[in-house]
Amino acid sequence: MLARRDALDIMLARCDALDIMLARRDAFDLMLARWDALELMLARCDTLDIMLARCDALDIMLARWDALVIMLARCDTLDIMLARCDALDMMPALYDAIDMMLAM
Structure with missing residues (x-):
């Protein structure tokens, strides 16, 4: 009877050991x-970094576009200035034409 009880205790101890092993495996x-x-989170962080880099690139592109628009506006201003210079160059001819008309 004691031997059976000891065998039962050994079996229960083995079951406890198995439970501990399974708990360790679960852990x-x-x-x-x-x-x-964690790896997925890091991958998402990398994706976010790539997205932010693309946003920065887009900001740079928009800044370049703004610079181009400013440059074109300056070119338009230069064209207006040159047109005024041409008009100024034509003024003596206009005065000559007015003088000729008045002389008639």
Whole structure:
């Protein structure tokens, strides 16, 4: 009877050891799942970094576009200035034409 009880105690101890082993395995699986979650989080951070880099590139592109618009506006201003200079160059001819008309 004592031998059976000892055998039962040994069996229960083995079951406890198995439960501990399974708990350790579950803990290890949980650790791996957390590791996978961390890797996924890091991948998302990398994706966010790429997105932010693209936003920065877009900002640079828009700044270049603004610079181009300013340059074109300056070219238009230069064209207006040159047109005024041409008009100024034509004024003596206009005065000559007025003088000729008055002389008639």
